Amino acid sequence: MELKTARGTRWVSIAGDPIIDTAGRFEGFRGVGSDITEIRHTQERLTHLANVDVLSGLPNRGRVRQLLGEALRQATVGNVPCAIMFLDLDGFKPVNDTFGHPKGDAVLQAVAKRLVEQVGSDGHVGRMGGDEFAIVVTDAQSRKKVEMLADAIIRSVAEPYMIDQTEIRIGVSIGCAFGPIDGATVDDLILKADLALYQAKDAGRGVAKYFSAELQSEQDDRVRLETDLRNAIAAKQFHLMFQPLVSARTQNLIGFEALIRWNHPQRGLIPPPVFIPVAEESGLMGAIGEWVIDEACRAIASWPEPITVAINISPKQIVMPSLPNMVSQALSRYRVPGNRLELEVTEGVFLGAENATLDTLKRLRALGVGIALDDFGTGYSSIGYLNKAVFHKLKIDGSFVREAGTRPENVAIIQSIVQLAKSFRMNVTAEGVETAEDFERMRDLGVDTIQGYLFGRPLSYDRANQMVRGLDQQRKAG
Known part of the structure; x- marks a missing residue:
């Protein structure tokens, strides 16, 4: 509710119950009101941010x-x-x-x-x-x-x-x-x-x-890539790399983000931004996504608690009704508790059938799986979905982190994001942390988890396993 006051416009959230006397007559309402003006202003700033590039305007x-x-x-x-x-x-x-x-x-x-x-x-x-x-x-x-x-x-x-x-x-x-x-x-x-x-x-x-028509040959190359992609699934040409996630408070390893890689037999390493769109358009994302989920759970099962693994879920995957069952089966197969797996989605998942998307996310949360909103504030505004009790974490895009040292407005944006996350009882992860100054700034701003080259580039499973085992031995020795 909007109220005009001597201090200006205020926004109030009101909740109440009807009052009925002993004769069954309605006498009014009894309830409480909360001033949500600051939260609303924060949401308006972030909504604006979702459509505007901070540097150029x-x-x-x-x-x-x-x-x-x-x-x-x-x-x-x-x-x-x-x-x-x-x-x-x-x-x-x-x-x-x-x-x-x-x-x-x-x-x-x-x-x-x-x-x-x-x-x-x-x-x-x-x-x-x-x-x-x-x-x-x-x-x-x-x-x-x-x-x-x-x-x-x-x-x-x-x-x-x-x-x-x-x-x-x-x-x-x-x-x-x-x-x-x-x-x-x-x-x-x-x-x-x-x-x-x-x-x-x-x-x-x-x-x-x-x-022009001459450029169509590029499209022909895409068709060849799709064919190779279908063969890659059967030939097991994919593997996962694991980038460390550390606690901002203790700097201890708490988990990894698993990133898919494709080692093509002729072309060499093909980056995800090249083949993922092809997989989505050609209907192959389901099979690739299932493989990623299975491999992530296999890795989790080999590591002690509290190590977690986060994986990216594309908008094409999130609308698949079979996704929650797929995740549930993988967790059961490797006897992994749901809270050790985290699924990262971007704001783009809300562009399609939002009701179906929310239903899928809620079914996943019911398994205990964490849901993180990735690259928050860089795409479409989905602030209205934060109060649906679906997300447990917001991830701040690395571009905000890297520019925070030279752009005070970026610090203000990050402060707003952290404040908004805390108001919804969510954790915050900062991506793209590359220097000690970046780390200290993010920690002081209230960020919970740090990800970036400062603490490690994406590692092979064997290298990640060495890191986990080394940490485990230190804990036992301590």
Whole structure:
């Protein structure tokens, strides 16, 4: 309930029961009210954060997808094409390496400003992360106009930047696709723009390329990857790597996050961001996910308590009705208690059938399994789901952690996340902790668990096992 007071607007949560006299007449209500204004303000800040990139102030990756979806729907209905441009800065990494991250951040902010000035009212500029930007052009009927915009952007970005009296020069490569001509869905259009961007990079950078039939050969490669992926399951070409999780208070090992790897017999190591989307699109995620769950439980069974293992569950998996049974069977098979397994999901799981998703998460929690909300605050806003008694942990994305040392607003964001988590009795894990300063800052902010290269890179099972056994021997000796 919203109340206007002398101190301004306040928000109050009210709960009560009806009062019935001895004659059965209704006399009113008796209840209690709680001032939830600060919680609501925190939620509003995080909702804003969920759609905005902190560094540039531009729409973030999740919001860009939403904007592209809206433009694509309008293009389909109005028969006026839209376009998506993916931009990747050329020569930006040496800027960070040579001048440091503060100057690198200043360059990114300057690039964002120039892009907004060039695009104007013709579209929306967003930051996808790192040195990658995107532009959604709502009216791309004139291909020549889009090409002229791309050329103007390339010239603008190439102009020198004066940062603290230091002249810095970079460039930009652009990949573009038109909807619904090149792709009828957001994912398809993004894929086509990505292919065009790769071509721009290969062409020497500093140019704009547009999706064409010639790029379809890239799609043919994806088909071959899918075939190899099907064979990989039967050939047991997957393995898990284990990244340590440590207590912020004691710095003791408390568990691992298990990360899948694919060692292709011809291509070598293929990273998850390459093959997981293919697995999801081709319906192979169920089989791969079942293997990961089984292997994780096998590892847990070989280690003493309280060592836990966390695994990632994709949005495609979470809507599978068989997932809770799959997890239950694996726990029973290896005689592992549910509280030693943790499933990590991202905010994207709430984009589909939310009721089915919540039902699945509740069935998993009933097994004692922990549910962590990964990369909290970087994607879609799911704050409303935090009070569903489903999640037991929030994970702060590494980008917030790494930039907290130079950006006070990131510290404020992390404080808000920790405060929100504690109000829902959840633990907080900080990812991407790479320095002692990062660790001390996260610990002092109230984070419970630390993950990052400071305490260990992903390890093979044998190396992780050595770490666990060494710790176990120390405990027994103590």
